[in-house]
Amino acid sequence: MNRHDGFREFVLARQQALMRTAYLLVGDAHLAEDLLQSVLARVVGHWPKLSRDGGNPEAYTRKALVNQYISWRRRPRPESPSADPPERGSSSEEATLDRIVLHQALAKLTRKQRAVIVLRFWEDLTEAQTADALGCSIGNVKSQTHHALARLRALAPELSDLHIEEVAR
Template sequence: MDRHDGFREFVLARQQALMRTAYLLTGDAHLAEDLLQSVLVKVVGQWARLSRDGNPEAYTRKALVNQYISWRRRPRPELPSAEVPERGTSCDEAALDRIVLRQALAKLGPRQRAVIVLRFWEDLTEAQTAEVLGCSIGNVKSQTHHALARLRTIAPELAHLLNDPQIAEVTR
């Protein structure tokens, strides 16, 4: 029996979900691929222990967030970004919302962005998010509240998304 038994199957089964998380954290497909690849290299080194007595998906998700935050701390040159396209007939409202939301997420700090991604895209509970981030539930609530307030300031055109009753319930 190889110490990496099951790793390939895990990656094949969870790759899309992990890539989505990496993309939502980084906001860039190429950076997301790099992030996921660097994390999977770490995960394969821990695979024997994880497959025996751990939760490999939770460990991998936490490693993604930690690696992303670590990358954000390193100084790097500014990356150019495209402006939001003019509202026109060629772009539907949902697509425009996604573009604006991605740009607004990029303006959040790494921890706030991680909280928003984990809570609203990964649909984790406050307790699960706290576990992934290694902080208290109160910290998750506070970070979520502040991140949503910042998103409302950065992108007021997304008010119809950010004023959703489900989101309002989370920030109480």
């Protein structure tokens, strides 16, 4: 039995969801690929322990994504709309513009605020799961969420009447 049994299947099954999380965190498809690749390279080393009974490889990988994103020492790059944004399934021009505005506003949040918004509203994690992924208290998640949403409302007031979940899809 190979010590990495199941890792390939895990990556194939969860790659799109993990890539979406990485993209929402960094706001750039190429940086998201780099982030996910570096995290998966670390996860494979822990795979035997994660794949045993009781292990939760997806939660571990998501937490590693957030931690790696927060700890990157690269200077933040300003986001700009791409000539060919990722396909999202909605053809509505208004929804597309809302997503672009939201992504630009997300880029102006602190890394932890952005991570909280992504985990809570795109990954649909509970406050407890988000706290676990970030390694902080539930109160900290609530506070970061409150401050991040207030900042998003200030940065993109045209989105204030929309629910973040609607814009994300």
